[in-house]
Amino acid sequence: xxxxxxxxxxxxxxxxxxxxxxILESIASLRGQDTGxxxxxxxxxxxxxxxxxxxxxxxxxxxxxxxxxLRTHPEKADVIRSIQTRYEDKxxxxxxxxxxxxxxxxxxxxxxxxxxxxxxxxxxxxxxxLPIPELEVILSNAPSNEFSGLGVISDQILGRK
Amino acid sequence: MAVxxxxxxxxxxxGKTTLAAQxxxxxxxxxxxxxxxxxxxxxxxxxxxxxxxxxxxxxxxxKPTVSAIFESYLPPSNSSDSPKPVxxxxxxxxxxxYWADTTLDLIPSxxxxxxxxKNPTSKERRLAKALSKISDQYDLIxxxxxxxxxxxxxxxxxxxxxxxxxxxxxxxxxxxLPLLARSINEFKxxxxxxxxxxxxxxxxxxxxxxxxPEGEKSxxxxxxxxxxxxxxxxxxxxxxxxxxxxxxREGTPIGSTSYVxxxxxxxxxxxxxxxxxxxxLKTIP
Numbered sequence: 431x432x433x434x435x436x437x438x439x440x441x442x443x444x445x446x447x448x449x450x451x452x453i454l455e456s457i458a459s460l461r462g463q464d465t466g467x468x469x470x471x472x473x474x475x476x477x478x479x480x481x482x483x484x485x486x487x488x489x490x491x492x493x494x495x496x497x498x499x500l501r502t503h504p505e506k507a508d509v510i511r512s513i514q515t516r517y518e519d520k521x522x523x524x525x526x527x528x529x530x531x532x533x534x535x536x537x538x539x540x541x542x543x544x545x546x547x548x549x550x551x552x553x554x555x556x557x558x559x560l561p562i563p564e565l566e567v568i569l570s571n572a573p574s575n576e577f578s579g580l581g582v583i584s585d586q587i588l589g590r591k
Numbered sequence: 592m593a594v595x596x597x598x599x600x601x602x603x604x605x606g607k608t609t610l611a612a613q614x615x616x617x618x619x620x621x622x623x624x625x626x627x628x629x630x631x632x633x634x635x636x637x638x639x640x641x642x643x644x645x646x647x648x649x650x651x652x653x654k655p656t657v658s659a660i661f662e663s664y665l666p667p668s669n670s671s672d673s674p675k676p677v678x679x680x681x682x683x684x685x686x687x688x689y690w691a692d693t694t695l696d697l698i699p700s701x702x703x704x705x706x707x708x709k710n711p712t713s714k715e716r717r718l719a720k721a722l723s724k725i726s727d728q729y730d731l732i733x734x735x736x737x738x739x740x741x742x743x744x745x746x747x748x749x750x751x752x753x754x755x756x757x758x759x760x761x762x763x764x765x766x767x768l769p770l771l772a773r774s775i776n777e778f779k780x781x782x783x784x785x786x787x788x789x790x791x792x793x794x795x796x797x798x799x800x801x802x803x804p805e806g807e808k809s810x811x812x813x814x815x816x817x818x819x820x821x822x823x824x825x826x827x828x829x830x831x832x833x834x835x836x837x838x839x840r841e842g843t844p845i846g847s848t849s850y851v852x853x854x855x856x857x858x859x860x861x862x863x864x865x866x867x868x869x870x871x872l873k874t875i876p
Contacts, residue, residue, distance in 0.1 A: 527849055534847050536691045582647045583638065587702065 494551035503558050509565045510557050517550060522568065529553060593626070593729035594870045595722065596790065597747040597754050601774065602767025603738035605759040606795040609835050611735040612639040616844035617863040619688040619695035623872065624729045626683070628718070629657060629700035630747055631737040632708070635839070637699035640687050642842035649699060655682045656699045660721045661707040661714045661746070679721040689844055696729075704743070711742035719750040731872060738767075740774055748778045753790035753870050756822075757829075760794050760809040768792070768813060772820060790869045791823040793862065796831040823869060827862040830855070 444453055454472075458465045496514065500507040516522035523529045529549045530540040536556045543549045557565060598607045598614075611627060618625040629636040637656075638646045649656075655665050659682055665675040679698075688695030707714060722732060734747045748754075754775060758768060772789075779787060794810060817824050834851040841848060846856040867873065 530849070531841075531843070531847070535689060580643075583643050586647045586650050 494554075496554055499554050499558050506558060506562060506565060509562060509569060510554065512569055513557060513565065514550070514554070516569065517553065522571075523553065532556070593624075593726045593732045594753065594872055595726070595732040595734065595751045596870060597734040597736055597751040598757065599736045599744065599747065599754050599771060600756055600758065600767045601738060601740060601770040602759070602764050605738075605757045605764055605767070606829070606835070607738070607757050608635045608639060608735055609839055610755075610757050610793070610795060610829065611636055611733050612839065613835075613845050613859060614863065614866065615640065615695055615733055616689055617860065618731050618733075619690065619693050620844065622694070623731050623867075624694050625731045625733065626696045626698065626725075626729045627687075628698040628722075628732065628734045630704075630718075630734055630743045631700055632702050632704040633737070634700040634702065634704075636735045637697065637701075639839040639842060640695070640697050641684070641699070645842075646699070649684070650701060654684070654699075656701045656704070657682065657718075658701060658704040658707060660698075661704070661717055661742075663717060677721075679725055682721075683725070689842065689847065708741055708743065715742055715745040716749050718746040722750050731870075740770075744774070745778070748775070748787055749782075749785070751787055753788055755790055755866065756792045757795040758792050758813055760796065760806040760813070762805070762809055765809050765813050765816075768816060772822075789822050791825045791866065792817060793825045793866075794828040796828060825862060825865050825869070827858060827865055829862055830858060 441453070454468055455465050458468045461468070496510075500510060513522055523532055523546075526543065526546045526549065529546055530543060533540045533543075533549070533552055533556065538552060538556060543552070557568075560568075598611045600607060608631070615625055615627045627636065627640060634646070637649075641649065653668055655677065659665055659677045660679060663677055665671070665677050665681065667673055682698050684697045684699060686693050686695070687697035726732065732750075734750060736747045737743055754771075756768065756771060758765060775787060775789065779785065792813065794813075796806070814824060816822075832845075832852065832855040834845060834848045834855055838845050838848040838851075845851060845859050
């Protein structure tokens with residue numbers, strides 16, 4: 431254990447045993463200071479720490495425009511618009527976890543994703559890089575939210591349709 | 592030229608298939624050109640790599656599987672009205688891995704592989720011969736074996752340079768280890784021009800029950816046996832996590848499985864590095 435960690439542990443125990451006020455008064459007495467002076471120093475330290483850790487206001491992200499992305503590859507515009515409709519109808523990447531998986535497979539970070547609708551901007555940026563045959567496969571695939579791994583294998587083994 | 596490694600243990604339920612799938616994904620992530628071969632008629636590795644949905648599509652499309660290599664022909668199909676000689680390239684599913692830019696290939700299995708088990712005569716070298724035609728296209732070939740001694744195990748030995756042995760630290764599970772050692776020794780005696788070594792034993796805690804005192808006792812016993820026989824034991828254990836069965840269901844690498852704990856991913860990654868070193872492979876940047 432590091433020296434600072436040990437000190438913090440010992441202080442925590444003392445604070446539990448005697449209370450914060452008693453500890454402050456004892457330190458003030460040892461240093462020959464008034465308790466009020468010591469409290470003022472602690473308040474100043476707290477203010478400095480707070481100023482350091484305060485996050486700057488988040489910059490507003492510009493609203494996403496699918497048209498600006500599609501302009502870069504106009505030949506894919508139609509198929510991607512159709513995929514967008516499927517996405518909005520929850521027929522493609524039906525849940526947020528499916529979106530995460532799709533982006534992860536394409537090497538995109540997913541830890542900041544909060545909602546499925548917000549995530550579409552990222553999805554489009556991946557889609558625009560895919561070849562048209564792959565986009566067409568995405569468009570033709572049935573939604574799989576009712577998917578059961580055991581069910582499909584069981585049906586196949588037992589020859590059920 | 593690829594290094595070929597069989598995941599093998601004469602005991603079932605020790606986590607061979609889960610480990611094989613995760614090693615394959617980890618190798619793929621690190622740009623190691625990898626081929627995985629499913630040598631179990633239960634086909635769980637094929638399902639874990641492809642996902643059940645894609646695996647069923649493969650069966651419905653009547654795509655050839657590893658069984659065709661052992662039987663040496665492709666049966667008549669929609670594209671051919673008569674049997675055809677089999678080419679291993681017909682059997683490989685390219686880009687079967689998780690990531691969009693994957694280079695992981697798979698030779699899948701199907702239940703019909705059990706016909707090979709029933710009619711095994713003179714088929715034990717066919718897999719090795721087939722793999723020899725494409726081994727220069729890969730860095731790593733992983734073979735996932737069924738847990739009983741059979742033509743399939745022998746075929747895996749013939750094709751392999753190393754055997755990786757997952758051991759579940761429980762008394763009954765550790766008994767598979769001396770059985771495997773005897774089997775490998777017999778193979779080496781009959782094939783003394785063939786180098787086949789155990790690259791290591793990995794403690795694979797495939798259930799939470801193996802992490803108590805019974806597990807510790809079994810680990811000690813295996814270590815004593817390993818020392819007597821000069822077998823390497825990997826320092827990193829693959830500890831039990833519910834994320835492993837979930838990864839198999841989702842067809843994902845452990846690190847991409849939903850809600851996986853960081854330490855689980857980190858531990859597997861450490862084991863993977865140890866495994867690569869033990870077979871003389873390095874990560875490819």
